[in-house]
Amino acid sequence: MASSQAATLLAALPEQRPVAALDAAVHGVPLGAIREAAEGCRACDLWARATQTVFGSGPVPAPLMLVGEQPGDREDLDGQPFVGPAGRILDRALDDAGIDRERAFVTNVVKHFKWRPSGKRRLHERPNREEVGACLPWVETELALVQPQALVLLGATAAQALVDPTFSVMRNRGRPLGLDLAPFVMATVHPSSILRAGERRESAYAALVADLRVAAAWLREHAA
Numbered sequence: 001m002a003s004s005q006a007a008t009l010l011a012a013l014p015e016q017r018p019v020a021a022l023d024a025a026v027h028g029v030p031l032g033a034i035r036e037a038a039e040g041c042r043a044c045d046l047w048a049r050a051t052q053t054v055f056g057s058g059p060v061p062a063p064l065m066l067v068g069e070q071p072g073d074r075e076d077l078d079g080q081p082f083v084g085p086a087g088r089i090l091d092r093a094l095d096d097a098g099i100d101r102e103r104a105f106v107t108n109v110v111k112h113f114k115w116r117p118s119g120k121r122r123l124h125e126r127p128n129r130e131e132v133g134a135c136l137p138w139v140e141t142e143l144a145l146v147q148p149q150a151l152v153l154l155g156a157t158a159a160q161a162l163v164d165p166t167f168s169v170m171r172n173r174g175r176p177l178g179l180d181l182a183p184f185v186m187a188t189v190h191p192s193s194i195l196r197a198g199e200r201r202e203s204a205y206a207a208l209v210a211d212l213r214v215a216a217a218w219l220r221e222h223a224a
């Protein structure tokens, strides 16, 4: 059943694959086949200027799932989420919060890198509402397969995509949100914001770790 569903998913038109993926996941198609289908996604224009699709990474199922905005320059080249400068901040913050990153599934709401040229550099550009909407079924599919006990949304793009378009991270960070997405759902800042915090960098980092400790404490108490 699962393999025929996987074949159907891979045969779907590239622009229809995000929605087909969610149905396939419900019917038992494993993450590997979903990831393969995502490589050919053309549901918005972002694929055209990116190197590759950057799908989520980590154990399935996993007690913790972390969702950011989109891959950055390094992630676009490597094909893995959170391996660049923001990923290094996240690794350190998870470690300081007492969370084993190896037990977390890490992904983004948008799977292709959106950028604009600046000399020889490629500068991050925030995905717009249409791009986030087109890509959303992929992360919903990951969520359905990973079935995390705790879901941590990193930054406004992820939180507004999965919770509410008007959601304010700064007003709601670091506390359980009481949503159906997972038994524990929390939002905090995106780790890239620490890199942009200037003189406030140390306190911004400490606040990120404090938020992640809330998730760590919940996991210690509730997850096997």
Ligand code: SF4
Pocket (backbone or CB within 6 Å): 018, 038, 041, 042, 043, 044, 045, 046, 047, 053, 110, 111, 112, 131, 134, 135, 136, 138
């Ligand atoms: S950003 Fe998402 S929806 Fe757009 S082409 Fe890439 S995978 Fe598909």
